[in-house]
Amino acid sequence: MHKIAVAGASGRMGHMLIEAIRASQDCQLAGALDIASSPAIGNDAAAFLGHASGVPVTADIRAALKNARVLIDFTRPEGTLAHIRHCREMGVNAVIGTTGFSEDQKAQIADSARDIAIVMAPNMSVGVNVTMKLLEMAAKALSTGYDIEIIEAHHRHKVDAPSGTALKMGEVIAQAMGRDLKECAVYAREGVTGERDPSTIGFASIRGGDIVGDHTVLFAGTGERIEITHKSASRATYSQGSLRAVRFLADKRKGLFDMFDVLNLR
Known part of the structure; x- marks a missing residue:
């Protein structure tokens, strides 16, 4: 099973990702991360589906990542960079759908890819x-x-x-x-x-x-x-593409990739 942590777990995209993971045959929700002010903190990450996943939403980055092999992040540039720093320290790969990065921020992500494998694309569809x-x-x-x-x-x-x-x-x-x-x-x-x-x-x-x-x-x-x-027509296309990126990273240890790599479009 691909063990996945989701950043922004209580947002629109976070909900789509959690729903897609739950419906998948080979993926498992292993962590759910959100900002400390989120009303979802402490609740089960799949409660919005009427389902108990056993994974609470937390603002503790390391707690959210400790059981995960990959983080999927569709948040904001500053938050994503903080998450990636912890991913690098803990050996957790990442799928980044966040947009709005500056050139310097992109360079920081590329540097992190020297130690972990990252798929970054402005659109995962x-x-x-x-x-x-x-x-x-x-x-x-x-x-x-x-x-x-x-x-x-x-x-x-x-x-x-x-x-x-x-x-x-x-x-x-x-x-x-x-x-x-x-x-x-x-x-x-x-x-x-x-x-x-x-x-x-x-x-x-x-x-x-x-x-x-x-x-x-x-x-x-x-x-x-x-x-x-x-x-x-739906964010579901982004979540399905993200899971394809997760599967692509299964045998990757380091490197920066995009969806052309995932879909073999080079």
Whole structure:
């Protein structure tokens, strides 16, 4: 059995992960972690399902990790980094779905991967990562003569923009075309902007309601446009992808991986 600890256990994603683990034939909930102010602290982690898992929700990181082989973390950058430090000390692998990391924070995670195995991806959905592969193929074929815009929409509670998934899409496209996203990304347009620079990749973010996650990449050429879209109807797709990442890490001791590695999309 894959023994898993879940960070943010009382949140929306935490609940989805716990439900997926319970429904799985080869995974077991071994720890449940949340912030000290969570009203779920001390309660059974699966109580929301009307089920007793025997795993209490705790704010003690080491207690949550002591019986686990892998931590799944979809929290906030600062919290994830604290969790990863303990994972490194205790030899616990990690699956990171948290977004909004700075370059320095990403470097800290990469450093931790010298001692433990980590799968980190801005989107754990299998479908999204297959979409990334399609975008790589499209970018190579449409590298000239097409303007590229990335449009993403998420629920009103999302705190970072553009989404980590949108940024990853931009990185995949830029790399396929031999560009650096840091130099060609345009994140906002207002007022008299002048004509569009054909070498840029534009981003637009929409926030509202309970949108789980929609992403569209537009390749606009002369006389035609191509749109590659992925829409998430449920967070269940993220939890299922996370469990695939857990299984991938079963025989890994160290190293930094992403969902392309998990899905053999290299």
